[in-house]
Ligand SMILES: Nc1ncnc2c1ncn2[C@@H]1O[C@H](COP(=O)(O)OP(=O)(O)OP(=O)(O)O)[C@@H](O)[C@H]1O
């Protein structure tokens with residue numbers, strides 16, 4: 001098992017390097033003045049210009065520049081955001097936890113939700129229960145997240161007034177302990193709910209197909225002939241085996257969610273990576289854009305690694321098979 | 323053993339009695355009469371063979387009797403089916419479970435890999451059959467003795483394996499151990515050795531036969547191999563397109579088949595045996 005993990009990790013490393021190199025090359029391909037491209041829509045004072053040219057050795061051969069950039073990134077130096085007047089890394093480190101929080105809470109609800117609906121519909125296939133749930137799930141999934149977000153805001157925030165409409169809460173808070181969690185939770189509730197509904201419905205569809213597939217397997221017949229009850233069969237033989245495809249899909253989805261749910265963060269003005277990305281693109285703050293992209297790409301690669309490991313833990317055939 | 327005493331065969335006594343069983347499937351607008359009015363019975367501690375060409379309804383018969391049919395596409399399922407005098411088709415799920423858990427019937431299948439859960443260790447799957455409530459220990463004494471009974475000399479390591487780590491013959495033995503856990507009076511075996519290679523086939527069949535004798539357990543075995551029938555079975559049913567075309571004691575069938583189809587079947591299998599022994 002340990003060997004398997006190390007092997008997977010070793011595969012992931014070159015992939016990350018390639019991502020960094022590709023991103024730097026893209027940055028280089030932006031036409032026009034390279035210094036202006038790095039700084040974005042921001043007047044470049046001569047002092048800055050000189051500092052940048054020196055730092056990135058813009059007059060060196062291309063390969064040397066790539067090498068310099070890679071070593072800088074590996075050491076955590078993504079450059080300086082002139083728009084925000086601070087290092088890109090510190091920007092990312094400020095925004096990332098918020099995105100991770102939103103994605104984690106969203107997934108924490110989406111996965112059980114999707115599994116529950118998937119098992120209910122998969123085990124009652126073609127019945128009225130199945131049809132009602134499957135249709136509702138499909139409709140909920142078809143609603144774009146930003147519109148779903150708006151609907152939730154209109155109902156729960158504007159009409160009922162239970163939750164704030166946007167933001168992540170006051171900058172300075174007097175609340176402590178549980179009250180503090182509650183206060184933050186009120187801001188988190190709606191975006192996380194929108195996220196959970198959308199992703200949850202996707203998981204429900206995958207889970208349903210997987211449950212139906214599992215139910216057609218021979219070992220379910222064996223379980224029945226052992227005299228197990230329906231509930232015992234579902235708990236012991238259906239749940240775990242049907243979850244395998246879900247692990248893959250949810251893992252990849254989580255990885256890409258870490259790059260920020262751009263639409264959702266915009267609707268709720270949730271200042272995470274997605275919103276940072278949108279703002280930086282608008283202001284042509286390219287160093288920040290590249291920084292966020294590299295961060296997200298690495299997050300995706302790491303999540304895939306985690307998925308592989310989790311999958312091997314759930315499916316013994318993979319552990320010993322290869 | 324009290325269980326085997328209570329099973330002492332009376333000649334007229336019937337463990338399983340099936341009259342006029344019909345199983346029809348609806349596939350789009352066609353009705354498939356997979357089993358069409360079959361009479362069938364098994365006496366205690368008896369070995370019964372079912373032979374017949376592919377698609378003649380052998381598996382469907384056995385599945386319907388053991389109520390392991392998927393409900394899908396079934397158009398008609400009727401007949402007078404009794405196990406120890408109790409009506410199988412009218413039985414509640416609860417009674418059916420009780421029967422499967424102890425002293426009822428069990429089943430083993432052609433492809434043991436597909437019928438074992440790939441994510442559970444073998445020991446756990448046997449323990450679950452011993453105690454469906456989940457109280458059985460996967461490495462407990464009862465699991466080990468079942469594994470020993472089906473011919474494993476190292477039950478501990480087998481119990482700790484996953485199905486994919488075992489060979490085909492070992493998996494089928496594990497299936498037999500699972501089937502034996504409920505101490506059944508009747509074991510259905512649907513082509514239990516078709517997926518195995520010849521030498522392993524023989525070993526598994528020998529094991530089945532030994533257990534059949536030792537436990538006084540009735541066995542219904544579906545097979546394409548008349549040689550198997552000749553070796554193991556007391557009586558044979560020959561099926562063709564959903565109907566039983568002949569039933570006889572094994573010896574009688576081979577000596578003087580009544581139905582032309584049975585005669586052809588015997589001829590074909592004899593031919594095959596000849597072909598094999600003629601090979602260098
Ligand atoms: N669930 C089902 N739905 C529709 N048709 C079925 C179903 N199960 C079996 N049949 C059909 O019923 C007929 C009998 O099938 P069955 O599997 O009982 O035959 P068999 O004698 O066991 O054949 P084999 O020797 O190939 O195992 C076949 O025509 C088959 O296509």
Ligand SMILES: [Mg+2]
Pocket residue numbers: 380381382512
């Ligand atoms: Mg069959």
